Amino acid sequence: MAATAVYIGRFQPPHHAHLATMQGALEHFGQLVILPGSANMARSIRNPWSASERAGLIRAALRETGLPVHRVSFSPLPDEFDAARWAARVRAAVPGGPVALVGFEKDASSAYLRWFPEWTVHPAPVWPGLNATDLRAAYFQGGRVEDVPRGVAGFLEAFRRTPAYVRLQAEWRAVQDARAALPAAPLHEERWVQVEGSHVWLSTRHGPIGQGLWELPGRVLPPGQEPMPGGELFAHPSRALVAPTTAHVWRGAAPDGVARPVPLATALQRPRRFHEDHHVILRRLLGPDLPPGASDPNGAGLHRTP
Incomplete structure (x- = not known):
């Protein structure tokens, strides 16, 4: 059976x-499954x-180069931290x-290539100096x-004229300013998950970072301030936008009461x-207490799309 x-x-x-990586895969294998991450x-x-936007851009790029799009399928891959x-x-x-x-192991972000011992690894071509982080900057x-x-270049130019780009530019500047002001000290935040009946209490962000998004009520502590003892810890190094931040999460109402x-x-x-991983934290803390029939939205949307 072909891989x-x-x-x-x-x-x-x-x-x-x-x-180039996709082209190489299609030259060696009959089918290619692309998993757009952070869906x-x-x-x-x-x-x-979004995952659907990225899948559309990839399809268009494959067609531009004459690659067989019918042999490519997509499935969105959510972050779990x-x-x-x-x-x-x-x-x-x-x-x-x-x-x-x-894939190829370029840094710690590629460690996942060793997490599937039952699969073989097909090396991808190396393009020194080309990475999406620098392109976004x-x-x-x-x-x-x-x-x-x-087609990607055309999409990016059109996206510049949207309100989303204006908001993200402001977020970019705010994140750079926040990083520049940080001392070399661990960051912590305190959050609360309050669920009563069929409702959960959430706050809405008003600053330039994550403006308009829901978050679990609480706050990021000033650098050097220690959190209250206890709570469940969420400390994945990529969970926060500004800098690695450990979230200490409790069940119950937040002390300041600023939530709805x-x-x-x-x-x-x-x-x-x-905002950030707050939806992941909510689901993780609810665990077996998820309401009956609550489906998982993270697995829907792109499966088997030609």
């Missing part, structure tokens, strides 16, 4: 190295575009049979974005309405 190639990435935005995350300077849960998501998204995981500073397919009730079913179905 299926699996390519995991955030593709924020898709660039020439991504496309459950709100628009931010780290994840500006937990290696075991994330790996389980990956396995669930991949059809049965032999699998070749496409140029883009939100108003510069040109090069080394992307023609939102239907729990609505909140659970709208992960991309939440």
Whole structure:
């Protein structure tokens, strides 16, 4: 049985190295499954575009180069901020049979290539100096974005004229300012999960970072301030936009009371309405207490799209 190639990435935005990797996979394997990551995350300077937008851009780029789009399928991959849960998501998204995981180990973010011992690894081409982090930095500073397919470049130019780009530019500046002001001290935040009946209490963010998004009530502590003892810890290094921050989360009402009730079913179905990983934290703390029939919105939307 021929192996299926699996390519995991955030593709924020898709660039020439991504496309070359896909082309190489299609030359060696009959089918390619692309898993656009961070599919459950709100628009931010780290994840500006939705999984469906990125899948559309990749399809267009494949067509531009004459690659067989009919042999490519997509499945959105949510962030879990937990290696075991994330790996389980990956396995669930991949059809049965032999699998070749496409990629190369460039840094700690590529460690996942070693998490699937039952699969082979197909090495991807190395493009020194080309990465999506630098492309986003140029883009939100108003510069040109090069080394992307023609259709991606057109999309990025059109996106500049949207309110979302204006908001993300402001977020970019605010994040850079916040990082520059941080001392070399661990950051902590305190959050509360208050669920009563069919409602969960949430706050709405008003500053430039995550403006308009829901968050669990609480606050980021001033640098050097220690949190209250106890609570459940969420400390994944990529969970916060500004800097690595450990969240200390308790059940119950937040002390300041600045939150409002939102239907729990609505909140659970709208992960991309939440700041950072707050939707993941909510689901994790509810666990077996999730309301009956509450479906998982993180696995819907792109499966098997030609």
